[in-house]
Amino acid sequence: MKQKSKVLKSKFFGSLVFASCIFGAIASVQAENLWTINATGAVNFTGSITGSTATGSISTLTWNTQGYFWTGSIGLTNAQGQLLAVITTAADDQYILSTKGSNALFGKTCSGNATVCVTVIPGQSQSLLSAINSVNGGSGINAGGTLFFLSASDIYSLLGPSAADTLAAMQRNASDLRNIFSLQASYVNPGLSYDCSIFDKNGVCVAFSGRYSSTTSSGAEATSGILTAAYRINPNIRVGGFVEQYATNITSNGVRMSNTNPDFGVFGVWSQTATDEGLKARAAYRYGNHGVTINRDVVGSSEAASGNSDLTTQGAQLTVSNGYRLNKAVLASPYVGLRYISIKRNGYTESASATTTTPLSYDTISQESTSLLLGVNLAAQVASAVSITGSVGVETDTSQKISNYTASGIANLGSTQFNNDTRRTRAVASAGIAYKIEKSQQISAQIFYREEAFGSASTATGMLTYSAGF
Numbered sequence: 001m002k003q004k005s006k007v008l009k010s011k012f013f014g015s016l017v018f019a020s021c022i023f024g025a026i027a028s029v030q031a032e033n034l035w036t037i038n039a040t041g042a043v044n045f046t047g048s049i050t051g052s053t054a055t056g057s058i059s060t061l062t063w064n065t066q067g068y069f070w071t072g073s074i075g076l077t078n079a080q081g082q083l084l085a086v087i088t089t090a091a092d093d094q095y096i097l098s099t100k101g102s103n104a105l106f107g108k109t110c111s112g113n114a115t116v117c118v119t120v121i122p123g124q125s126q127s128l129l130s131a132i133n134s135v136n137g138g139s140g141i142n143a144g145g146t147l148f149f150l151s152a153s154d155i156y157s158l159l160g161p162s163a164a165d166t167l168a169a170m171q172r173n174a175s176d177l178r179n180i181f182s183l184q185a186s187y188v189n190p191g192l193s194y195d196c197s198i199f200d201k202n203g204v205c206v207a208f209s210g211r212y213s214s215t216t217s218s219g220a221e222a223t224s225g226i227l228t229a230a231y232r233i234n235p236n237i238r239v240g241g242f243v244e245q246y247a248t249n250i251t252s253n254g255v256r257m258s259n260t261n262p263d264f265g266v267f268g269v270w271s272q273t274a275t276d277e278g279l280k281a282r283a284a285y286r287y288g289n290h291g292v293t294i295n296r297d298v299v300g301s302s303e304a305a306s307g308n309s310d311l312t313t314q315g316a317q318l319t320v321s322n323g324y325r326l327n328k329a330v331l332a333s334p335y336v337g338l339r340y341i342s343i344k345r346n347g348y349t350e351s352a353s354a355t356t357t358t359p360l361s362y363d364t365i366s367q368e369s370t371s372l373l374l375g376v377n378l379a380a381q382v383a384s385a386v387s388i389t390g391s392v393g394v395e396t397d398t399s400q401k402i403s404n405y406t407a408s409g410i411a412n413l414g415s416t417q418f419n420n421d422t423r424r425t426r427a428v429a430s431a432g433i434a435y436k437i438e439k440s441q442q443i444s445a446q447i448f449y450r451e452e453a454f455g456s457a458s459t460a461t462g463m464l465t466y467s468a469g470f
Contacts, residue, residue, distance in 0.1 A: 161358055163412045165300035170360075171416045172254060173294055174405040178418065179220040179252040180292070180311070181343050181367055182452040186213050186459035187222070187244075188315035188341050189428070190448050191265060192284040194242045196230040200440045200469035203232035205240070207467040216458045223247040226465075230267075235274050241266045244288075254295040257311055263288030276331065276379075277323045288313045292345060296360075305356040309348035315341045319373060330380045337373035339395070342366065360407040365418055368401045369453065375428065389432040389446070396425040400453075426451035440469035 196205035209226040224247060230240030246259035265286035272278030289312045296305040319337030326332050344366035350359035375393020382388055402419030432446035448461040 161302040161410060162300065163410050163414065165302040166360070166410055167414055167416060169296050169299040169302045170405060170407060172299070173296055174416050174418055176252040176255040177294070177345065177365070177405075178454045179215055179457070180250065180255055180257055182215050182454055182457045182459060183213060183220050183222055183250065183252075184288075184311070184313045184343050185341060185367075185452055186215070186448075186450060186461060187224075187263070187288075188286055188313060189339075189450055190430075190461055190463070191242075191244065191263070191286050192267075192315055192317040192339065193282075194226065194228050194265065194284075195267065195269065196228045196240055196467055197238070197269075198440055198442055198467045198469040199230075199232045199238075202470045204470040205230045205232070205238075205467060206470065207465050209463050209465040211244075211461060211463045213459055213461040215452070216460065220250065220252040222250045236272065237268070237270050239266070239268045246290075254297060256293045256295075258291040258293075260291060261289055263313070275323075276333065277325065280321045280323060280333070281319070282321075283318050284316070286313070286315045294348075296350070303356050303358060305350040305359055307348045307350035307359070307362070309362075310346045312344045312346070313342070315339065317373075321377065329382070330378065333377040333379075335373070335375055335377060335393075339371045339373055340369070341371070342368045358409055360409040360413075362405075362407045363403070365403040365405055366401070367403075367419075367453070368399075369397045370399045371395045371397050385436045387434045387436075389430070389434070391428075391430045393428045394425060395428060397453075400424060402453075422453050423451060424453075426453070442467045 194209075196207045198205050205228075207226075207228040209228065211224045211226060212221070213224075214221040224244050226242055226244045228240060228242040230238050232238045241264065243262050243264050245262040249259050250257040263286060265284060267282065267284035269280070269282045271280045289310055292309050292311045294307055294309070296302070298304050317337060317339040319335050321333040321335035323331050323333040344364060347362050347364040349361040350356060352359045373393060373395050375391055377389070377391045379387060379389045400419075400422065402422065404415040405418040406415035407413060428448070428450040430446060430448045432444060434442055434444035436442045444465050444467070446463045446465070448463075449458065451458045
């Protein structure tokens with residue numbers, strides 16, 4: 001420290017008042033108080049930061065004082081001790097505020113003999129004088145020179161992201177996650193109907209399938225391969241299982257679901273007759289667990305962030321049908337069923353980094369529904385080796401429970417609805433064709449269409465299957 005003068009001239013007070021008026025006018029225009037300098041005696045001022053999403057040009061405050069001036073730097077830190085900003089002096093007694101926006105100070109430590117660290121508490125007035133006097137023997141902080149203020153948006157970044165901007169970024173992720181949920185729901189429905197029904201003398205059936213599904217509202221899509229096997233216990237009962245592996249990761253903008261783990265399921269079928277005439281009952285269960293990565297984009301003052309979690313899908317279904325002949329070639333099978341689906345993304349916390357100083361912690365979000373299924377399956381033999389199939393139906397949720405999309409880590413963050421604009425009653429349909437290569441070999445193609453629970457989303461699926469009996 002060095003002493004320029006111990007006598008404070010009258011223009012000191014006038015300049016401070018003038019500076020305060022200038023900044024007050026700027027703050028008024030921006031409708032937010034971002035950083036205030038208040039004269040409290042000859043050598044004292046206090047600083048405070050409050051949040052804003054306002055933007056503004058560079059603001060300059062000038063005061064001319066005589067007394068002691070600070071020759072080091074003042075570091076402003078957040079509650080985690082990370083350096084948010086530094087006020088330094090230049091040779092011409094200019095005080096310059098450097099923030100994350102100009103010098104990427106986030107993540108650095110506040111240290112050094114010439115640095116005084118003050119923790120920034122949003123919305124509270126904090127005395128910089130007290131901190132500086134603690135290391136300079138009470139000599140004060142006033143000086144002649146200029147204090148430069150950055151734009152309002154840069155100053156606001158010292159506090160981290162705003163709740164409003166962060167919630168807007170969360171809403172984007174919620175929309176992306178709904179697309180993934182819709183796609184998973186489209187996999188559960190046909191997936192609970194996978195079957196293998198061509199047997200030979202050993203009572204074994206094996207099928208290989210390729211599948212492609214897409215969500216019409218978002219473009220989210222997936223390709224997978226399926227291995228299905230069944231064993232015929234007797235002419236009326238067969239049991240089996242399947243394994244389904246996604247070919248690639250599934251993405252919907254900021255959400256990516258990995259293809260690391262396969263889905264699997266089991267099923268059992270009882271039929272009154274070997275030709276599917278009469279009563280038929282089918283029960284099935286499916287399970288899948290996949291890693292998901294959620295990338296949160298910047299919206300306004302919000303931060304970019306990323307986190308990892310698991311997405312678990314489960315489904316169970318029981319259907320009963322009654323097949324009867326419309327004519328020699330056509331078999332109609334009205335059905336009724338009950339299905340339970342649970343799709344859940346586990347809670348997680350985003351990773352902290354130099355660019356993510358305020359990571360969010362998300363609650364578990366889930367979609368659970370129990371649905372009543374009604375419809376009719378049709379099968380027609382159009383040639384000795386060619387048959388066609390089709391179905392139309394409707395499913396209606398008898399119960400539905402969908403969580404809100406919530407997170408913590410920022411005050412007053414709130415939540416965003418994950419279940420807005422849900423559709424409780426949905427149409428489903430399918431069509432297919434099969435060609436029997438020989439008695440125990442068949443190739444078939446099917447397409448499925450279904451309306452999904454979220455908004456106007458619908459999914460389309462195509463499958464190509466080769467089946468063989470042993």
